[in-house]
Amino acid sequence: xxxxxxxxxxxxxxxxxxxxxxxxxxxxxxxxxxxxxxxxxxxxxxxxxxxxxxxxxxxxxxxxxxxxxxxxxxxxxxxxxxxxxxxxxxxxxxxxxxxxxxxxxxxxxxxxxxxxxxxxxxxxxxxxxxxxxxxxxxxxxxxxxxxxxxxxxxxxxxxxxxxxxxxxxxxxxxxxxxxxxxxxxxxxxxxxxxxxxxxxxxxxxxxxxxxxxxxxxxxxxxxxxxxxxxxxxxxxxxxxxxxxxxxxxxxxxxxxxxxxxxxxxxxxxxxxxxxxxxxxxxxxxxxxxxxxxxxxxxxxxxxxxxxxxx
Amino acid sequence: xxxxxxxxxxxxxxxxxxxxxxxxxxxxxxxxxxxxxxxxxxxxxxxxxxxxxxxxxxxxxxxxxxxxxxxxxxxxxxxxxxxxxxxxxxxxxxxxxxxxxxxxxxxxxxxxxxxxxxxxxxxxxxxxxxxxxxxxxxxxxxxxxxxxxxxxxxxxxxxxxxxxxxxxxxxxxxxxxxxxxxxxxxxxxxxxxxxxxxxxxxxxxxxxxxxxxxxxxxxxxxxxxxxxxxxxxxxxxxxxxxxxxxxxxxxxxxxxxxxxxxxxxxxxxxxxxxxxxxxxxxxxxxxxxxxxxxxxxxxxxxxxxxxxxxxxxxxxxxxxxxxxxxxxxxxx
Numbered sequence: 001x002x003x004x005x006x007x008x009x010x011x012x013x014x015x016x017x018x019x020x021x022x023x024x025x026x027x028x029x030x031x032x033x034x035x036x037x038x039x040x041x042x043x044x045x046x047x048x049x050x051x052x053x054x055x056x057x058x059x060x061x062x063x064x065x066x067x068x069x070x071x072x073x074x075x076x077x078x079x080x081x082x083x084x085x086x087x088x089x090x091x092x093x094x095x096x097x098x099x100x101x102x103x104x105x106x107x108x109x110x111x112x113x114x115x116x117x118x119x120x121x122x123x124x125x126x127x128x129x130x131x132x133x134x135x136x137x138x139x140x141x142x143x144x145x146x147x148x149x150x151x152x153x154x155x156x157x158x159x160x161x162x163x164x165x166x167x168x169x170x171x172x173x174x175x176x177x178x179x180x181x182x183x184x185x186x187x188x189x190x191x192x193x194x195x196x197x198x199x200x201x202x203x204x205x206x207x208x209x210x211x212x213x214x215x216x217x218x219x220x221x222x223x224x225x226x227x228x229x230x231x232x233x234x235x236x237x238x239x240x241x242x243x244x245x246x247x248x249x250x251x252x253x254x255x256x257x258x259x260x261x262x263x264x265x266x267x268x269x270x271x272x273x274x275x276x277x278x279x280x281x282x283x284x285x286x287x288x289x290x291x292x293x294x295x296x297x298x299x300x301x302x303x304x305x306x307x308x309x310x
Numbered sequence: 311x312x313x314x315x316x317x318x319x320x321x322x323x324x325x326x327x328x329x330x331x332x333x334x335x336x337x338x339x340x341x342x343x344x345x346x347x348x349x350x351x352x353x354x355x356x357x358x359x360x361x362x363x364x365x366x367x368x369x370x371x372x373x374x375x376x377x378x379x380x381x382x383x384x385x386x387x388x389x390x391x392x393x394x395x396x397x398x399x400x401x402x403x404x405x406x407x408x409x410x411x412x413x414x415x416x417x418x419x420x421x422x423x424x425x426x427x428x429x430x431x432x433x434x435x436x437x438x439x440x441x442x443x444x445x446x447x448x449x450x451x452x453x454x455x456x457x458x459x460x461x462x463x464x465x466x467x468x469x470x471x472x473x474x475x476x477x478x479x480x481x482x483x484x485x486x487x488x489x490x491x492x493x494x495x496x497x498x499x500x501x502x503x504x505x506x507x508x509x510x511x512x513x514x515x516x517x518x519x520x521x522x523x524x525x526x527x528x529x530x531x532x533x534x535x536x537x538x539x540x541x542x543x544x545x546x547x548x549x550x551x552x553x554x555x556x557x558x559x560x561x562x563x564x565x566x567x568x569x570x571x572x573x574x575x576x577x578x579x580x581x582x583x584x585x586x587x588x589x590x591x592x593x594x595x596x597x598x599x600x601x602x603x604x605x606x607x608x609x610x611x612x613x614x615x616x617x618x619x620x621x622x623x624x625x626x627x628x629x630x631x632x633x634x635x636x637x638x639x640x641x642x
Binding site: 143146147149150151152153154155156158159160162163164235239242243246247248249259262266269270276280283284287288291 | 325326328329332333336337339340341450451453454455456457458459462463466576579580583584587588595598599602603605610613614617618621622625
């Protein structure tokens with residue numbers, strides 16, 4: 001059912017023979033997914049950002065195997081300036097900044113991706129359940145959202161990290177517990193209107209179960225906004241994790257993340273500026289890149305967007 | 311309207327109760343405030359038992375929550391039990407911190423709102439102009455910036471303005487340590503001088519972050535309104551461009567921003583916490599960080615209860631403001 005619906009939406013964009021353009025033969029068998037992909041690939045800023053993002057992923061997960069220094073290696077001299085052997089200098093305890101950055105980026109990415117995945121899974125499930133079943137389930141789930149929105153995330157995360165441990169997965173779990181509400185609200189809103197459509201009614205008439213309707217019929221039709229919001233959740237998680245670690249309440253040393261690196265080095269802002277600007281640039285390019293990718297995806301999924309059609 | 315407010319307030323009560331209970335259980339299960347006592351020499355098992363009894367830690371958590379709640383509501387917020395600063399009362403500590411943070415937040419938010427709305431309107435009216443591109447990309451950049459980095463940059467570059475002043479033979483103006491507990495003294499001019507010097511840099515740092523959200527939001531909402539039918543009608547009646555923009559479009563475009571202003575409170579609060587930490591102020595941020603580090607449950611509960619209540623209040627204000635500004639929305 002969902003496929004028919006998708007195809008018909010894609011068909012509106014596809015069937016443009018009356019415009020008399022030469023693209024007629026090129027457009028005959030493109031699915032919605034291919035159209036979206038094509039629009040995304042033509043979004044210049046998003047493609048550059050995707051390149052930056054891929055570079056950062058390689059930097060974080062392949063870099064440590066290539067680079068000579070380990071992030072735990074304290075054998076270098078303290079506070080060396082930028083040089084050939086230490087391109088970004090060394091920290092107070094003699095750690096190589098480039099190696100630290102690789103490890104920190106890896107941790108920040110790992111946490112952000114897990115937070116976004118968990119938040120999206122919880123948010124979509126809860127939001128679709130609330131919007132589809134309505135009534136008591138809806139009220140209960142939305143009250144839960146209200147409840148979580150009044151408790152300051154930063155305080156709860158700090159208490160949990162203090163009480164249990166500063167391991168990266170604990171940080172990720174706490175952040176995810178407070179990141180799903182936005183996605184749940186958006187999903188609920190879309191489900192409310194989608195659930196009134198004929199194809200859902202038809203699916204129900206065929207005897208489809210609630211999970212089947214939600215995951216086979218509703219979710220594929222909301223894939224656009226889900227993808228966009230999942231991407232934006234990654235960017236938000238990068239910044240929240242960094243802020244929490246910066247306060248000393250997130251990832252705990254000897255583990256490191258971008259926030260921890262900034263915390264340990266921002267005192268050197270005036271004397272050894274590279275120790276601040278290094279992690280700063282990595283952090284900002286990571287969050288900018290993910291935000292731009294999200295923007296590109298939003299444009300690509302937007303059915304009103306036609307100007308970049310091939 | 312009054313019935314709506316009363317109903318909303320009544321709904322907030324169970325939410326706050328459940329929220330505070332959840333917080334209490336979390337704080338109670340996160341650690342033992344007497345853990346460090348065991349490491350001190352000369353502390354016997356009997357001493358620990360006595361301390362547990364005096365803090366009520368030997369009772370089940372529901373009973374402790376009930377005791378805390380009744381005490382809290384009757385105005386007795388308890389005392390800090392952290393080592394070192396034992397017996398500090400929670401109520402003055404939290405309210406002092408809130409007053410410090412509040413002044414910073416209010417100033418920064420008002421500035422951010424004014425600036426953000428003006429930039430957003432201008433960018434929307436002159437869509438695709440150089441100004442629009444500049445404003446949009448600045449907002450996007452600030453949106454992706456970690457707030458603590460902005461604060462560090464503003465602090466370190468801003469403080470150098472003092473050197474400029476000194477080289478011109480003037481007094482040092484900007485300070486970063488936060489307002490003194492006793493308030494500012496001296497003549498009226500001196501007070502203004504010290505006040506602005508203390509608040510300027512953190513206010514700028516906090517403002518830059520909020521500004522991005524407001525200008526983006528205002529631009530989007532203004533664009534939507536400018537393309538709506540009633541604006542086209544107003545134009546076609548021959549009303550001047552300025553009048554259309556300010557009397558017809560601008561007033562309607564303010565509605566979503568007004569809601570964002572009050573709903574944003576939680577985010578602004580965490581922004582303020584981080585800014586304060588960078589500038590070394592002793593506000594809500596420092597209080598939270600210290601209470602967590604020393605593990606001080608009474609202080610943490612006071613902190614959580616105050617912030618949760620404030621967030622509920624601001625959400626209510628947001629809905630009421632929305633109802634007042636937009637007559638299409640009937641609250642009832």
